[in-house]
Amino acid sequence: MIAIVGGGIGGLAAAAFLHRAGLPVTVYEQAGQLKEVGAGVVVAPNAARLLRRLGVMDELLSRCVRLEVGWEFRRWRDGTVLSAEDLESSCERLYGEHTYTAHRADLLEVIRRAVPDEAIRLGKRCVDVVTRADRPVLRFDDGEVAEADVVVGADGVHSAIRGALAPAVPAAYSGICAFRALVPAEQAPPFARRRAQTLWIGPGHHLVHYPISAGKFVNLVAFAPAGDYSVESWTATATVEEFLAEFDGWDARLVDLIRSAGTPGRWALLDRAPLPRWTYGTVTLLGDAAHPMFPFFAQGAAQAIEDAAVLARCLAVDPADPADALRRYEELRIPRTSRIQQVSHARSHVNHLPDGPQQRARDGALAKDDPLVANGWIYGYDPEAEL
């Protein structure tokens, strides 16, 4: 039996791929119900390809938005378009899939449907994993103890499984925090309702918006200096006034959009270097537990879904030697996720340049660049084909 700790996007995707491979699995999720807090997620072609194989794309299509325009960079002060990508005509031609935007709750729900109900145990907070007689044993806060052949720590950025296995590496202060908010479509201006992923970039800040939930909401995610704020949590909140204060002096249309936002979430981005190792015997890590990354390439969930596909394939081809299968999984995944962690990290500097010659050089490069092609190594990747 394969025990997965954490029923987020990564844990449920792992359960779905393992189930598809005919392997028995149980997910232990600490929350009493499966839910995601209100925020959007970009489903890039590399994730869409794998979700299609899980058979969940049709359901997701009825709940998400297919983007016509992506990477539409705009200047902070007046909205001048610095570059834009025509996804409608090129994305599927290049990568066999479109790019979508979804509410995280919808993405989680469609993946859950690919996992048998009886494989999910809610209200189970894991506090420790130890190895007894070569088998991993999980301990939960209600006193339950569960043995498994393999344990997958998909328990997010503050992973208890990672804490029990790997030497603790304190997260570093990045100086950046994210505001996340939803605006009902009827209150959003027409420019924000377009099927476009728009990034407004300016000194020390940038703001991204796109429609989600079949166009019912506009998702906002904005990055700003963190000051002394250091709470890294999906449930911490800020006020609209705090959000507005960060974008004082920006294009008035953007300020109006922020004003229409519901209670914003606030998340301090903490900085973690790639881990050199995820696997300890028959226990491994997946998703944010393994490779927390800055969200500037919108790839965290997509990488967790890729991990899930690779993990299932490795365990399916080598069921008699799970430790070997997990080593292979780690070997395949660490180089790629580390590279995405690194490029995401570098983006924070580029997006936040102050007005001046460096910013003008960046804007010139943006106008010439073609991110859809330049990021082909991310979007074109098919882990199952690779294996």
Ligand SMILES: Cc1cc2nc3c(=O)[nH]c(=O)nc-3n(C[C@H](O)[C@H](O)[C@H](O)COP(=O)(O)OP(=O)(O)OC[C@H]3O[C@@H](n4cnc5c(N)ncnc54)[C@H](O)[C@@H]3O)c2cc1C
């Ligand atoms: C502002 C922001 C914007 C983002 N935008 C995008 C985007 O556009 N596209 C994209 O692909 N990614 C994006 N991401 C990243 C993405 O959200 C994460 O990478 C993804 O959610 C990771 O999934 P996960 O399953 O590994 O972890 P999580 O989603 O954190 O799930 C972990 C699960 O484990 C459970 N858990 C935790 N501890 C325990 C325990 N001890 N016992 C049992 N259960 C436990 C939690 O309750 C939770 O359900 C963004 C991230 C941020 C911060």
